[in-house]
Amino acid sequence: VRYWCEQAWLGGPEPEPGVLLEVEGDRITAVTPGAPPEGERLPGLTLPGLANAHSHAFQRALRGRTHAGTGTFWTWREQMYELAATLDAERYRPLARAAFAEMLLAGITVVGEFHYVHGEGMEEAVLAAAAEAGIRITLLDTCYLHGGLERFRDASAEAWAERTATLMQKGSDPFCTRDGATARIGAAAHSVRAVGPEALRVVADVARERSWPLHAHVSEQPAENDEARERHGATPTELLDRAGALDDRFTAVHATHLTPSDVALLGHARVCLCPTTERDLADGIGPARALRDAGASLALGSDSQAVIDLFEEARAVELDERLASGERGRHAPEDLLSAATAGGYDSLGWPEGGRLRAGALADFTTIALDSVRLAGTDNAVPAAVFAAAAPDVRHVVVGGRVVVRDGAHVELDVPRELAEAIPR
Ligand SMILES: [Zn+2]
Numbered sequence: 259v260r261y262w263c264e265q266a267w268l269g270g271p272e273p274e275p276g277v278l279l280e281v282e283g284d285r286i287t288a289v290t291p292g293a294p295p296e297g298e299r300l301p302g303l304t305l306p307g308l309a310n311a312h313s314h315a316f317q318r319a320l321r322g323r324t325h326a327g328t329g330t331f332w333t334w335r336e337q338m339y340e341l342a343a344t345l346d347a348e349r350y351r352p353l354a355r356a357a358f359a360e361m362l363l364a365g366i367t368v369v370g371e372f373h374y375v376h377g378e379g380m381e382e383a384v385l386a387a388a389a390e391a392g393i394r395i396t397l398l399d400t401c402y403l404h405g406g407l408e409r410f411r412d413a414s415a416e417a418w419a420e421r422t423a424t425l426m427q428k429g430s431d432p433f434c435t436r437d438g439a440t441a442r443i444g445a446a447a448h449s450v451r452a453v454g455p456e457a458l459r460v461v462a463d464v465a466r467e468r469s470w471p472l473h474a475h476v477s478e479q480p481a482e483n484d485e486a487r488e489r490h491g492a493t494p495t496e497l498l499d500r501a502g503a504l505d506d507r508f509t510a511v512h513a514t515h516l517t518p519s520d521v522a523l524l525g526h527a528r529v530c531l532c533p534t535t536e537r538d539l540a541d542g543i544g545p546a547r548a549l550r551d552a553g554a555s556l557a558l559g560s561d562s563q564a565v566i567d568l569f570e571e572a573r574a575v576e577l578d579e580r581l582a583s584g585e586r587g588r589h590a591p592e593d594l595l596s597a598a599t600a601g602g603y604d605s606l607g608w609p610e611g612g613r614l615r616a617g618a619l620a621d622f623t624t625i626a627l628d629s630v631r632l633a634g635t636d637n638a639v640p641a642a643v644f645a646a647a648a649p650d651v652r653h654v655v656v657g658g659r660v661v662v663r664d665g666a667h668v669e670l671d672v673p674r675e676l677a678e679a680i681p682r
Contacts, residue, residue, distance in 0.1 A: 260297025263304035273638045281620040284657035300624045303638040306612045307367025307621030308568040309602020311530045312511050312559025318357035319680045331539045347379035354387035356675035364566050364648035365623035367656045370606045374400035374410045392661040396606040398473050400446040401461050415460035444471040450494040458501035471607040476510035478541050495520035509605045514544040525552030528605045532561035533574035543578045547588045556597040557605040567648040572598045591643040624653040
């Protein structure tokens with residue numbers, strides 16, 4: 259299949275005009291800039307598929323219900339627990355499918371589902387929901403030992419390892435890691451609050467043995483740091499370092515409140531920022547530029563689904579940091595786009611995705627350049643980062659398959675699915 263992109267972003271500060279993408283099966287086989295039009299035409303700017311590296315799909319049901327309230331992260335968490343307590347597999351599957359379909363409409367082609375709402379059939383429900391929506395997924399099955407609701411908890415890190423091993427075996431259709439599959443399994447430790455130092459080491463060892471990505475919430479709130487210092491005499495990042503977790507398969511989610519030595523340690527790892535959630539929950543502004551300077555690779559996530567728009571997440575990294583630093587231009591637009599694409603794919607264990615190049619996964623997203631937000635631009639790369647929004651997404655391909663055409667999901671009536679699933 260041949261797609262001719264009016265413009266495509268191949269990694270630089272400016273887009274390339276007239277780029278021919280040749281696709282066979284789920285892979286891009288050739289990328290030719292400056293090609294004459296042929297095949298299916300994609301007007302606008304084509305990007306590698308956007309990667310949502312941190313999602314809790316069920317929290318889509320909180321949108322508009324918790325955002326007007328007062329209080330802190332900790333009072334919001336009680337409302338989130340109330341919702342989590344009501345979910346079963348039968349209700350979760352359509353809710354997750356609708357949330358994933360909303361992500362596709364926003365140009366997101368892979369999601370990292372940080373999954374701790376455990377229970378009979380819940381993991382299968384999430385994987386089936388992703389397959390039905392047509393999104394690529396890494397199910398980051400989360401070890402959660404202390405606090406939270408009982409349903410979140412495994413009895414021990416060993417019990418988590420055993421439970422998730424059977425998830426791999428269930429990995430026949432549609433969610434194994436063979437060629438052409440669109441689902442992979444990964445590991446998560448909820449946080450150093452929920453997983454103590456010994457258990458953290460077990461989780462890190464198991465993830466390494468299985469070559470799984472490993473994610474954890476890290477220093478989202480100052481109280482989490484205070485508690486870690488009090489109980490263990492170390493910051494959350496230091497505890498993860500002691501557990502042997504910090505390498506390029508590890509992603510620290512949030513990483514908002516860090517010491518300079520935490521920043522240096524995370525330079526060996528990845529960081530997923532979720533700015534729209536972090537501002538909604540009054541978490542703070544993470545030191546994104548310092549982390550990049552230390553060597554960390556960035557990814558982005560919609561997390562609590564207050565907003566599902568990776569363009570908004572990308573520009574928020576820069577714009578929030580401008581407010582905090584009093585300086586502009588802390589991140590180049592192409593670096594922010596890289597975080598929204600390749601950075602997320604790498605973080606989720608799909609290093610062959612998030613790039614428009616021969617051999618890469620055929621996951622890509624085209625945005626209109628004739629929308630009211632983008633009409634008249636002379637460089638679509640900064641325009642996309644600083645002005646595009648989810649409704650500009652026209653065309654989305656996942657694994658060589660068209661999932662969104664002319665701004666609509668090819669199979670699902672997404673607003674209707676959301677309207678039905680959320681009240682249930
Ligand atoms: Zn989270």
